[in-house]
Amino acid sequence: MKFTLVPFIALLVFLFSCTEKKSAPDPRLNQSGEFKQLLDAHGDWSKWIEAEAFSFAMVHETTLEWENHYFNLKKRQARIDADLWQIGNDGEKVWISPNRENFKGQSVRFYQNLYYSFFTLPYALTDTTVTVTPIADQLVNGVSYKALEAIQGPGSNTGPTNRYILLQNPESGRLEWVIFAVNYNNTTAPPNILKYEDYRDAGGLVFPRVITGYDFQNDSTRRIRYQVSFSDVFLVNEALDDKLFEMPEAAVLGN
Numbered sequence: 001m002k003f004t005l006v007p008f009i010a011l012l013v014f015l016f017s018c019t020e021k022k023s024a025p026d027p028r029l030n031q032s033g034e035f036k037q038l039l040d041a042h043g044d045w046s047k048w049i050e051a052e053a054f055s056f057a058m059v060h061e062t063t064l065e066w067e068n069h070y071f072n073l074k075k076r077q078a079r080i081d082a083d084l085w086q087i088g089n090d091g092e093k094v095w096i097s098p099n100r101e102n103f104k105g106q107s108v109r110f111y112q113n114l115y116y117s118f119f120t121l122p123y124a125l126t127d128t129t130v131t132v133t134p135i136a137d138q139l140v141n142g143v144s145y146k147a148l149e150a151i152q153g154p155g156s157n158t159g160p161t162n163r164y165i166l167l168q169n170p171e172s173g174r175l176e177w178v179i180f181a182v183n184y185n186n187t188t189a190p191p192n193i194l195k196y197e198d199y200r201d202a203g204g205l206v207f208p209r210v211i212t213g214y215d216f217q218n219d220s221t222r223r224i225r226y227q228v229s230f231s232d233v234f235l236v237n238e239a240l241d242d243k244l245f246e247m248p249e250a251a252v253l254g255n
Contacts, residue, residue: 027128029046029049029126032132034148035132041168041172042123042206043201043206044205045205049126052074052236052237053234053238053240054071054116055070056069056232056233057231057232059228060228061228066082066083067081067115068081070240077245087103088112090245095254096254097247100254113159115228117159119207119208122150132148138167142220143170145167149163149166151163162183163181164179167179176196178196179216190215192213193215193216200233202233202234210227211228213226213227
């Protein structure tokens, strides 16, 4: 039998191409210069891209109500445990347990990733559906801040809005203010502004311990709308058990 190298070489080429595809860098690592500078100021942000799961505890400082939040990042599964209710997203449907009456918010679906969206900025904006570009400097309370505009496209985990303005602390380069307008029921509310304070390290990334929301008018903060504090932040490279996000028998679909 005559031996030929052609099939063997073709096999090697195929295997090499498969290896190349598997080892290709995540496109989320390729960020623009200005946005990359903001990310770099928050630590080794590649850890966010590598992570499978994320969790944190949160307290509403005005009411002292607590919540524990759990997420499978790539599956977009979510669960929030509070004193009187649980909210979950199994990746397809949003649910609440034991009943809708225990939850005082306007929308379960709106709430299930509300604080996740704010707390994970700027890391979550590395998603390929998001475009981040520099814009003109922004004044807040008489101080000028370097500004970036983030626009979320179709298919992104948008949270409460599809547009954020990110303002950087002049000294640390970290995120200090976020300006946004809530999109809800096809209407856009007046602009709000969040202040990010007291950053703490969590496995090589930094997250704010406190976020305070203000009314925002004429480049100035007005009354405080709410304040939340965060603790027990964990970012891990193994997904949480899917059972954590499954809809309990006693639960109802959220809206």
